[in-house]
Amino acid sequence: MWKQLKAFVLVTLGLSAFAEGKLNLSDEDQQKLDAAAKQEGFAAKFMAKYNDELEAKDASNAIDAFMKEQGIDTSASSQKDEGGEGDDAGDLNTEDEGTLSAKVNALTGDFAKLKAENKQLKGNIAALEKLPDADEAPETVQANLNKLNVKHSKTHLFASNDAFDAFEGRPWNEAAKQAMSGTSITAATNWTETANIDKLNSDIQDYFRKHSDEIHNLMLDGFEMPKYVEMISGVSDEYVHNQIITGEITQSLKKKFLPKNKVKFEAEKGKVRDIQIDMLFEGYELKKLEKSYLKRFSQLGITDSNPHKERFVMYVVSEIMKRARKEDKIVAGRGVYFADADRDTPASFINNFDGFLKLYLDARGVKYRPFDLSDKFLNGKPTPLNIYNYVNEMVDRLPYEFRIQPDLIMKMSPYWLGMYHEDRERIKGGNTDYTGKSTFVDKYPNIELVPYDQMEGEDFMYIIPKGIEYMLTDKPGEDGFIQFQKGGADNPRNMRAYGDYKLSAFVAAFGRKEYGKSALDFDNQLVFSNDVEVLTTSYVPVSANNATPSLEHHHSLIIGDNNTANTDITNLTNATAGKRVYLYGNGTDFTSTVKNNANIILADGDFELTKGSLLVLQALAGGKFIEISRKVGGAVEVPEPVILAPDATTADAADGTEFVTSENTQATALTTIENAISGERYTITGGGGTPNATTIANGGNFFLTGAITLTDGVFITVEYTGSKFVEIARG
Template sequence: MNFANLIPAILGILGLSSFGKVDGKECLSDEERAALKGYGFTDRFLDDFNAFLQNPPAAATGSTPNQQMAAVAAVLGQTTEQLQAKTAELDALKQTVATDKAAHAAAIQAKEAEITALNAKIQILSALPETDPGKGAGSATATAPAFNLADEQQLGGLSGSFFSLERPYNQRARAALLANEGKMLAVDAPSSVDYKGLQDDLGAFYRTSWTKRLQSFLVELPTITKLFPTEAGHQDLETLVNLWLGEFSQADSSDKSEFDKVAKGSYEFGHETLRMYGVMFVHKFQSLKQLEKSWIGYFNREGSNPVKLSFIEYLLVETAKVLHNERELRYVNGVRREPDPDKPGRAMAAADGIYEYLRKRVEGHTDFTPDGGTTGKTVYQIKPFTLPRITPGNIGEVFYQGTSMIPSVFRDTGKIVLYIPSFMLPWYHKYNETHYGQNQDYKAGINYVKEFPAVKIETIPNADNHHRIFWTIEGNIKSFCQISGEMLRFQIEQQDWTVKVWSNWKESIQAEAVGYKYTNRADMDGSRQLIWCNDYDLPETYYIEGDKDSNPDALLHSSIVTASNSKVFEITDIANAEVGKVIALKCGADGENGVTIKKAGKFELLTEAWTPKKGDVLRVMKRADGKFIEVSRATAAADSYQFPADATTPSVQGATVFITAANTNATAITDLTDAVAGVVYTIHGAGTANASTIANGGNFVLTKDMTLRAGAFIQLVKAADGKFYEVARG
């Protein structure tokens, strides 16, 4: 092929007047080759043409005008054919798009017509009255269905098998309601056969999925599981292995050291064993007749609305609420005590709560890990921080000091949470407002440690009697159960005129990782623990209740209030009292239910026998020989200054302990004049008629209103903001 004839045509296609040169020779650039390939030229043609440009034959250095025109015409024809083909493709695409657009428009129009029709139906239906008035369009004019006593199939016309008049107790309920209208209806007297139906109903109640319905009534109740989520499917004594690592890195000396001599690092394995506590609910309805009377009385209430819960469901829902609340309190305040056979136990003694769990890890507990290296030994896992006692005046400083003592490798991760009793959060907000409220960057109501924004603050409900605060990794502490919802799976059995109801479940609350288990507390340095806390929990002013008809036990706390005994009980010892530690005994009941301590035996060192009145306090200290020394004794209002009668703003100048007077009128204390910030004031009550009261408001920030009757007291501290905050009451 004579490529010389094609040179003018190709230059014209490329829009060039000449080809570029490389090393003095003409050639096609990569861009020019790509452009020509787009016009249909093959790689072989372009390679040959490029070779021709670089080394044109001597005989082909020229061409005639006719030859060049013929070549241009050939290329033009080829290009024209390509243009026509592309134009035809474009027209076909335009036609397809037009067809699809028409089809889509028709579909859209059809859907719009359907939507219009549905909207019209909604408007018609919304205008109709609703049978169950609510927030719908028809509720404004709709009325609740009447309670129809004329209905002879269902009690009051209410739907559902539980209201069927085939049930004898529903028949008697209808008869009682008709009697109120002066209409008499003969019904069969109660019999043991009638109550067989109640057993059937109870069985039917649990053959359906009522557990979910019961739980729906509980979701609005406050629960600690929002902080410590519940995991199901766990067994008692499950073991979790924790790995504690030593230090490994060091300066490089590999060029002059022997490997075995510089090998470094350690791996130590620890175990956390899950303890699941068995808990039970046992109740016996002694008289089904009495239950039936309650059922009838439920319909006889003034202004009662149509009943929406069956009698049986009502009883079980209310029972479930109580069980739920008891478990929530137990999660926080529980202290497990092994039950006595055939003797009902306390709800708080069924399982350890989170504070008792922490106390044992601080003060020592017996390791129950199966086959562990410390099994059966007393172990310590948390070394507490020595921090000041928390008050409204120093709470911010205590939070800062404690948080700063946590190793930074944990503190700065953003995963550490400070858990505090809920009553402390208002203290903290008020502290920050007092100290930083004038700053331009002050933020009110923060829920994190001000100096360490990465450390979040979470509040624990139902913990007003605790002063322990603790830090740990978020998600480390959890609540556990064996089977989800097991507590509400009631078992029911009828026996003659009684119905037995019970359920059994397992529960626990603890951490997945606490700390290395030390058998010697002196070896602890705080480096191998994942929970940190302050060094005290229950304040000395808070008294825990002792057991009825038993000697006091100081294992959990050093301040104990005696119970109401079956008869006067003589105290002969104080169990678990530590040598050198003051124990405060407060009389919780006097008279025939009170206590006494004779000047004999372990109490022979008392100044005299103690026969207290309610509110009296005896403080003693145990000696090494097991005997108790009397430290002090006081009556409820001993050494107290008395407020003037009917005083609403009494002065507290010159003293810290006061007693109210026998008022002649109702007296509400609204302020304490001459008080000093940071000082704790104790106010004892006197009398019952016109007893002084303090409201939770104004100058006082209390847990609730206070009535200062005889035997009652309240402790208040004045903060920098001028208000008085409750410290304790009793």
């Protein structure tokens, strides 16, 4: 009989034999065994007696004691069991069971029955997943989830007695009960009824009052925080960071008191921004949300503990916030704050608050001094062939005392980090000590290389200590989170969803001010970056019919969509000399035209900012601007060719991919293209006439079908393989 009981345990746990030594079941296995035996503590007692058996001198006494403790008469005659039918089959405490053999058979039979029911349950769940998405009546599906111990009262879902779980006046709760209990899903909500919308609104508020922390967590659920960025909650308006960063404080043994940290902390003030949600639901979209909610029950497993307790009100809020979270992730990095409460057109989410890149852009040259790398690299920019040395140069320029500090990070785009690894391998890959990719700067294990996806497309890079970047948020008010309103101007069946929350990015400190020194001193900074353009494609909108747009908020403007009439732009205000200005057109009915005049000097006359058009200007001293480039909306951008110097024997891929020769003073042969990138194509076109026209031989660095003389209009296109420039086309 003891063997049969052990067999029952093995079958229940899906084991073929017990492991050697003492029996030590996991919590999960103990719960499974207790459930199969229908007796709490059964597994623990079995383990104790099993282990006693191993040590006891008289094993039979230990076994008999265990049988007696379970109420099993070991001397009773065997009785036949009819397969364990009935509610009490397999219960070890049942007094009228005759023998251990019968009990083991009953328990084993009950276990087999449970497995069969679970198999049926999976079939029911699969049927539930096929619920239709269209706006017709749902299919009748038997989805019995009672095995998950989901209990309901006659009046409330989950037997909670909370108003938002009541069945009365809430068809969505009745449908949820049907989806879980195994009855036909016949309840349907008419979401065009004002009463149902009002009830949903009141339920959201009621749920918030009882579960405010859960609502707050839900609001942030899905927001992907950048690495080493922390969230500060409870900020209703402004926040001043209270951490004092003092620099070095420790030193070796000495006789006198010699403080090193003669600094005054420069606290930054962060301001959390109000963000509004305005959504218009078509008449059937809330119905689809309800059906999606019911289908979630089909994803439950038999071991799930509590996911089935999600209420419909929370599901609706979470689905709306999922959309907001995707936008917040982008704004946290690339946002440029601009508020116009009196606007008549919807604003872009990119203007919800200043993201981290904008905070560094505004502080650069004001609160911290950037590195000017133009003395080492062309235009101060990284390239795939210089990025390894570029990173090392930035690190080498850090003040020594900062460079050796622990827990520093260098952030850059994933593209540049990938190029860094490739360039590093190109330079060091042949060394015997090369170990592959590293997440730290060479020679500086205290400086971690951190990619940030919102920096993709940017040449900007910066080095900071961990712990100065934060996101700020506030808990929403119960009346200001998500609410619905029936009706709309175009269709009375539509519904409006609206709500408010607060969020912003925050940098706690850019530097420390040492007594008697300038704030823009490398020795007193906490932020170090290169000095390249940033956020040229994050735009601030221009108000309607504005003839002199301001660059106060940002150097990239989007112009036209707010216009009520065609408008001539004659000047720009609040510019910073030396900065590039980007004017992007998005007008449809009415456009703005940048006028060529004494203030704005254009190369090819006036420029109309039609939808998709881009004009790039350089801000000059004295409030003037000069054209750098233009692109008409919808047109294919053709790169400007690089004009080679007379008698040039080489071209430089760092300058471009299109080259035009000049008039030479002597016979000239082009021998190579410096800084070429493997897989890139380059075109050289003749532009210097016939006498002394540039030639390219089939040999050396070039693998051609034959030599070529580049007289006016003659061209050749080659592709660099890493060792040779191979001819692709000529004409």
